[in-house]
Amino acid sequence: xxxxxxxxxxxxxxxxxxxxxHGVSLSVAEGEIVAVLGANGAGKTTTLRAVSxxxxxxxxxxxAGRSISRRSPESVTRLGIAHVPxxxxxxxxxxxxxxxxxxxxxxxxxxAVREDEQRVLAYFPWLDDRRDQQAGTLSGGEQQMLALAxxxxxxxxxxLLDEPSLGLAPxxxxxxxxxxxxxxxxEGLTVLVVEQNATLALGASxxxxxxxVGRVALSGTSAELRxxxxxxxxxxxx
Amino acid sequence: xxxxxxWSQLAQQTVIGLSSGGTWALLALAIVLIYRSTGVVNFAQGxxxxxxxxxxxxLIHHGLSYWAAFFVTVAISFGGGVGLERAxxxxxxxxxxxxxxIVTIGLVFVMDGIARWGWSxxxxxxxxxxxxxxxxxxxxxxxxxxxxxxxxxxxxxxLLWLLFRFTKLGLALRASAVNPQESRLLGIRVxxxxxxxWGLAAAMGAIxxxxxxxxxxxxxxxxxxxxxxxxxxxxxxxxxESPLGAVVGSLLLGVFxxxxxxxxxxxxxxxxxxxxxxxxxxxxxxxxxxxxxxTPVRRV
Numbered sequence: 001x002x003x004x005x006x007x008x009x010x011x012x013x014x015x016x017x018x019x020x021x022h023g024v025s026l027s028v029a030e031g032e033i034v035a036v037l038g039a040n041g042a043g044k045t046t047t048l049r050a051v052s053x054x055x056x057x058x059x060x061x062x063x064a065g066r067s068i069s070r071r072s073p074e075s076v077t078r079l080g081i082a083h084v085p086x087x088x089x090x091x092x093x094x095x096x097x098x099x100x101x102x103x104x105x106x107x108x109x110x111x112a113v114r115e116d117e118q119r120v121l122a123y124f125p126w127l128d129d130r131r132d133q134q135a136g137t138l139s140g141g142e143q144q145m146l147a148l149a150x151x152x153x154x155x156x157x158x159x160l161l162d163e164p165s166l167g168l169a170p171x172x173x174x175x176x177x178x179x180x181x182x183x184x185x186x187e188g189l190t191v192l193v194v195e196q197n198a199t200l201a202l203g204a205s206x207x208x209x210x211x212x213v214g215r216v217a218l219s220g221t222s223a224e225l226r227x228x229x230x231x232x233x234x235x236x237x238x
Numbered sequence: 239x240x241x242x243x244x245w246s247q248l249a250q251q252t253v254i255g256l257s258s259g260g261t262w263a264l265l266a267l268a269i270v271l272i273y274r275s276t277g278v279v280n281f282a283q284g285x286x287x288x289x290x291x292x293x294x295x296x297l298i299h300h301g302l303s304y305w306a307a308f309f310v311t312v313a314i315s316f317g318g319g320v321g322l323e324r325a326x327x328x329x330x331x332x333x334x335x336x337x338x339x340i341v342t343i344g345l346v347f348v349m350d351g352i353a354r355w356g357w358s359x360x361x362x363x364x365x366x367x368x369x370x371x372x373x374x375x376x377x378x379x380x381x382x383x384x385x386x387x388x389x390x391x392x393x394x395x396x397l398l399w400l401l402f403r404f405t406k407l408g409l410a411l412r413a414s415a416v417n418p419q420e421s422r423l424l425g426i427r428v429x430x431x432x433x434x435x436w437g438l439a440a441a442m443g444a445i446x447x448x449x450x451x452x453x454x455x456x457x458x459x460x461x462x463x464x465x466x467x468x469x470x471x472x473x474x475x476x477x478x479e480s481p482l483g484a485v486v487g488s489l490l491l492g493v494f495x496x497x498x499x500x501x502x503x504x505x506x507x508x509x510x511x512x513x514x515x516x517x518x519x520x521x522x523x524x525x526x527x528x529x530x531x532x533t534p535v536r537r538v
Contacts, residue, residue: 052423054422054423072422074425074426075425077422077425078425085419085423089424090417090420091417091420091421094413094416098413102409102410102421105406105426150424154425
């Protein structure tokens with residue numbers, strides 16, 4: 001495998017005095033969908049936060065060959081990492097359109113941004129009809145789609161997707177993962193996705209890591225993990 | 239004995255009310271701007287405006303025309319507001335609201351101290367921004383000064399609205415005020431947006447002060463204390479969360495207080511401040527969100 005796009009080595013993170021990650025190592029190659037699985041409190045969300053800089057972290061975090069472990073969330077975003085956080089990060093008081101515009105806030109190439117808006121809206125056609133609606137009034141599923149659309153407006157090199165299925169109807173979740181898969185196939189979108197729903201995540205990803213209390217307990221291709229006895233018992237439930 | 243009602247007096251007094259209401263609206267808008275982004279009423283807003291007005295006075299004293307001094311002061315105040323936020327507010331950015339409130343109260347005394355240290359306590363005056371001649375419209379004489387004040391106030395409000403509504407910077411300012419965490423993830427430098435908000439607020443306060451002072455025969459370091467109270471009343475009336483409310487509330491209040499002072503003998507000019515206080519109290523008791531404030535629609 002060539003040089004990974006994102007590489008974490010022995011990353012620790014803490015919320016005040018509480019350590020949440022005890023040395024996590026993982027990597028994501030360009031064009032790959034990688035899933036992070038694990039029980040509640042295993043450190044999945046914290047892993048994404050360590051990358052985007054929204055939690056205090058130490059250890060080696062490299063993106064496209066440069067260290068980002070000391071960067072602020074703002075400057076991590078400027079490198080092309082779009083973090084769709086837990087709770088979707090909707091700017092609830094603003095319109096759908098303004099949410100999308102702010103997705104491209106750090107970009108200077110106005111013309112390309114306008115083109116991207118059309119390209120992105122093609123994946124989420126109904127968003128176009130609701131461009132003037134206040135984002136906070138969308139349903140949970142619509143907000144999740146908006147969050148993904150907004151992340152795409154960055155023209156990101158990497159998308160961090162945190163629990164996209166949380167609180168959503170199964171059909172909406174399936175649609176969501178279908179779109180992510182399509183973006184990956186067509187445009188080579190690189191995604192690091194955290195998910196409780198292991199069946200879905202293993203179905204959509206090429207490789208996966210299983211976290212247990214802040215450490216990587218298992219890793220491998222998603223196909224391997226699906227066959228793994230312990231993964232099946234703990235996370236897939238059959 | 240019943241006299242014929244004097245309509246031209248009503249029109250004149252309404253315009254005078256709008257004129258002072260307009261200057262309060264600028265300060266009210268400054269208060270709302272900071273309240274929306276930090277959740278704190280900046281009690282130093284009045285004293286900051288007073289200090290700006292003293293800067294303007296010095297510039298004019300050194301030979302600048304009123305309007306040259308006006309723009310230079312706005313620029314200085316903007317820079318001062320940004321600097322103040324960086325130096326004094328940023329260290330307590332994550333502190334509880336009460337801490338920030340206490341810092342702004344401390345700033346009241348700092349600003350006042352600077353103004354007394356830098357400028358003598360003798361009274362001074364600012365030249366009129368507009369011609370002192372009256373102008374006759376439909377048979378009623380209005381002062382150009384008042385009409386000019388209204389035009390400048392509303393013009394500034396319109397500029398600010400354009401900034402917030404139609405520019406990317408304005409969009410980022412709005413986003414960081416309501417969703418700071420989420421905005422950071424989009425690459426918005428939220429901390430700087432806060433500083434920028436302070437700069438804008440300081441600039442608006444400066445304009446409010448520079449419009450207030452010429453109407454007075456003389457002013458001293460207490461110039462903006464009543465204006466701050468009126469502006470707070472206007473902002474509370476309109477809803478502390480609503481910029482539009484701050485403007486409408488202040489204009490309504492300006493007209494209301496001026497008319498009540500004109501037509502109710504025992505209120506006159508002496509009881510205007512208590513009336514403003516009564517408005518604050520009344521609104522907080524009856525409708526705490528003000529005329530335009532409401533809970534935002536949100537689906538959980």
